[in-house]
Amino acid sequence: MKAIGYLLQKEFLQIFRNRGMLPIIFLMPFIQLVILSNAATFDVKNVAFHLQDLDRTSLSRAFREQFTGSGWFLLTGESFAEGEAINQLVAGKADLVLVIPRDFEKELMSGAESRVQLVINAEDGFSAGVIQAYSNEIVQAFNRTLPAVLPGMQSGPAVREIVVKSSAWYNPELRYSDYMVPGILVILVTMVGLFLSGMNIVREKEIGTIDQINVTPLKRYQFITGKLLPFWIIGLGELTLGLLIARIGFDVPMLGSYPLIYLVAALYMLVVLGMGLLISTLTDSQQQAMFIAWFFMVIFTLMSGLFTSIESMPHWAQNMTMANPVRHFVDIMRRVMLKGAGIRDIALPLSILTADAALMLALALNRYRKVSN
Amino acid sequence: MGTAISLDGVEKSFGAVPALRNIALRVDEGELFGLIGADGAGKTTLIRILCTLLVADDGKAEVLGLDPVKEYRSIRSRIGYMPGTFSLYEDLSVEENLRFFATVFNTTVEENYELIRDIYSQLEPFRTRRAGKLSGGMKQKLALCCALVHRPDLLLLDEPTTGVDAVSRREFWEMLQRLKKQGITIVVSTPYMDEASLCDRVAFLQEGTLLAVDTPEGVTGLFTAPLFAVRAREKYRLLRELRGFEHALSAYAFGSSVHYADRRRSASAGEIRDHLEKRGLQDIVVEPVRPGIEDTFMALMKQGRGEGDD
Numbered sequence: 001m002k003a004i005g006y007l008l009q010k011e012f013l014q015i016f017r018n019r020g021m022l023p024i025i026f027l028m029p030f031i032q033l034v035i036l037s038n039a040a041t042f043d044v045k046n047v048a049f050h051l052q053d054l055d056r057t058s059l060s061r062a063f064r065e066q067f068t069g070s071g072w073f074l075l076t077g078e079s080f081a082e083g084e085a086i087n088q089l090v091a092g093k094a095d096l097v098l099v100i101p102r103d104f105e106k107e108l109m110s111g112a113e114s115r116v117q118l119v120i121n122a123e124d125g126f127s128a129g130v131i132q133a134y135s136n137e138i139v140q141a142f143n144r145t146l147p148a149v150l151p152g153m154q155s156g157p158a159v160r161e162i163v164v165k166s167s168a169w170y171n172p173e174l175r176y177s178d179y180m181v182p183g184i185l186v187i188l189v190t191m192v193g194l195f196l197s198g199m200n201i202v203r204e205k206e207i208g209t210i211d212q213i214n215v216t217p218l219k220r221y222q223f224i225t226g227k228l229l230p231f232w233i234i235g236l237g238e239l240t241l242g243l244l245i246a247r248i249g250f251d252v253p254m255l256g257s258y259p260l261i262y263l264v265a266a267l268y269m270l271v272v273l274g275m276g277l278l279i280s281t282l283t284d285s286q287q288q289a290m291f292i293a294w295f296f297m298v299i300f301t302l303m304s305g306l307f308t309s310i311e312s313m314p315h316w317a318q319n320m321t322m323a324n325p326v327r328h329f330v331d332i333m334r335r336v337m338l339k340g341a342g343i344r345d346i347a348l349p350l351s352i353l354t355a356d357a358a359l360m361l362a363l364a365l366n367r368y369r370k371v372s373n
Numbered sequence: 374m375g376t377a378i379s380l381d382g383v384e385k386s387f388g389a390v391p392a393l394r395n396i397a398l399r400v401d402e403g404e405l406f407g408l409i410g411a412d413g414a415g416k417t418t419l420i421r422i423l424c425t426l427l428v429a430d431d432g433k434a435e436v437l438g439l440d441p442v443k444e445y446r447s448i449r450s451r452i453g454y455m456p457g458t459f460s461l462y463e464d465l466s467v468e469e470n471l472r473f474f475a476t477v478f479n480t481t482v483e484e485n486y487e488l489i490r491d492i493y494s495q496l497e498p499f500r501t502r503r504a505g506k507l508s509g510g511m512k513q514k515l516a517l518c519c520a521l522v523h524r525p526d527l528l529l530l531d532e533p534t535t536g537v538d539a540v541s542r543r544e545f546w547e548m549l550q551r552l553k554k555q556g557i558t559i560v561v562s563t564p565y566m567d568e569a570s571l572c573d574r575v576a577f578l579q580e581g582t583l584l585a586v587d588t589p590e591g592v593t594g595l596f597t598a599p600l601f602a603v604r605a606r607e608k609y610r611l612l613r614e615l616r617g618f619e620h621a622l623s624a625y626a627f628g629s630s631v632h633y634a635d636r637r638r639s640a641s642a643g644e645i646r647d648h649l650e651k652r653g654l655q656d657i658v659v660e661p662v663r664p665g666i667e668d669t670f671m672a673l674m675k676q677g678r679g680e681g682d683d
Binding site for chain 1 (some may be wrong): 375422425426446449450452456458459460461462463465469472473476477478479519528534
């Protein structure tokens with residue numbers, strides 16, 4: 001125990017003397033939370049909108065006003081020649097083109113139906129989906145106003161329609177920061193665990209001190225504990241800092257319990273530290289370790305459901321994410337913070353995390369040897 | 374006196390490259406034992422096997438009467454190891470490094486202060502300085518202190534004086550002599566042949582093979598051919614002429630002169646001078662000299678390469 005205590009003391013001494021790294025450790029949560037959670041939003045605002053109103057009647061004007069007045073679309077131009085609208089789209093001056101046909105009003109007045117054309121720039125498939133959804137909503141809203149303005153329909157029986165009224169649960173105002181912040185906290189903790197721990201042990205290899213340590217009677221578990229515990233503590237410290245910023249700075253709700261979050265985080269840190277240790281046993285230099293850690297970090301983050309929803313991934317990819325610890329911790333953080341989930345609600349992801357932790361640590365401990373060949 | 378290290382038929386290869394071949398060696402307790410050899414001779418590999426960091430492919434080894442593979446743990450708490458490159462924590466201070474190594478060996482600096490006092494007293498003024506900011510000689514002293522802090526029975530030093538200035542080197546060897554008096558067995562590797570004469574016994578290593586194991590006097594006794602120190606005005610021509618001489622065993626530059634060994638027991642200085650004069654060299658001085666360790670090592674190396682007869 002005394003040896004571990006002294007190892008810990010030594011590690012913290014070294015970490016706090018590392019002038020290059022220390023500021024990053026404390027600045028990282030602020031920078032990541034402030035930049036990422038504000039920049040990463042699924043809202044599509046101010047879509048460049050090009051109009052081609054070939055009808056130019058009062059009804060067509062009413063229709064276009066529905067679009068321009070929605071707040072989502074920004075009229076950037078208008079044209080009347082066929083083909084011009086598409087040029088605008090190709091030139092990148094518009095992401096949405098609305099073409100109202102020549103007989104728009106006449107056809108509606110005569111009780112027939114009319115078709116309008118929407119052309120959406122779908123380079124970014126996600127935004128295109130959102131734009132389409134907005135447009136559909138506007139068209140439907142416009143349809144509902146038609147009986148009041150069309151003379152032919154006034155005398156008809158009142159149309160009974162089903163109105164879908166949606167309300168967003170767990171995030172009623174659809175605030176994206178509420179959704180992003182819990183996930184970014186996970187990335188924060190992951191980076192500390194994966195990079196710092198892996199790098200630290202490889203550094204001892206690089207400067208040769210690992211040989212000195214290896215010839216001491218220090219036991220394997222003592223050395224590993226002494227190496228990993230500091231980053232476990234720093235990781236949980238970062239989480240605390242991040243949670244404080246989330247609550248105070250971003251006003252993210254916290255409906256669940258803090259002890260539960262810390263329990264999961266404590267377990268999750270073991271997974272990441274185990275990975276860090278495993279990487280450090282497989283590499284000889286900090287450069288190699290950094291590269292491998294980044295490889296996993298990118299895959300884990302992209303496949304975590306933090307930025308893109310897992311439900312929209314192909315099936316094979318969805319299955320792959322089941323092994324991704326980041327996915328489960330992001331999931332748990334969101335559920336606990338925004339829905340107030342209890343330990344029973346998160347039993348499945350929690351047990352997968354436990355299995356991940358056991359697997360990683362077992363692999364890493366097995367690989368770490370005090371004798372080389 | 375007991376045996377500190379005994380090796381028999383030890384082999385080690387890295388892939389297809391043999392690093393040690395059939396090494397048989399005995400080091401007595403309390404001995405100051407030198408491993409001499411050029412870079413790449415296998416010194417480091419041998420020391421790493423002795424300090425249980427490497428496992429030999431074949432052969433029998435005993436360190437302090439223990440098996441380096443099965444009982445490595447017991448060996449580790451009784452040896453002090455100083456690797457070839459400075460490998461202490463450069464971002465920790467002198468004192469912190471020493472304290473750290475004392476603690477991991479379950480001891481305290483105070484407990485064995487007596488042993489390291491001599492060396493540590495020179496470091497004391499820099500107690501709070503980071504190890505990375507020390508001079509080369511000071512770094513070596515600190516590393517030695519850290520290797521000694523738990524009072525090991527056996528000290529394994531891998532090229533401790535490489536890259537250290539001449540004064541620090543001499544000081545370092547004086548320290549080793551004092552440690553020897555305290556009863557610590559010391560195995561030290563070095564590429565400097567002049568350091569060999571400071572050891573009780575030396576082993577010459579070349580390309581993984583032991584060429585000779587003996588006392589420095591015993592080693593020089595292996596050199597039986599008559600040896601002369603020859604000087605002349607044109608040194609390079611002198612060397613060529615001597616090598617071309619029909620009775621030459623070997624001729625090589627040695628300091629300001631050329632050391633020349635003759636095949637014939639009866640060779641005389643006058644005869645060699647006559648030969649050189651005939652070849653037109655000037656200011657010729659030929660003196661018989663006693664072979665030193667370096668001469669012996671050169672001769673052994675030549676034999677080892679199979680060039681002994683040309």
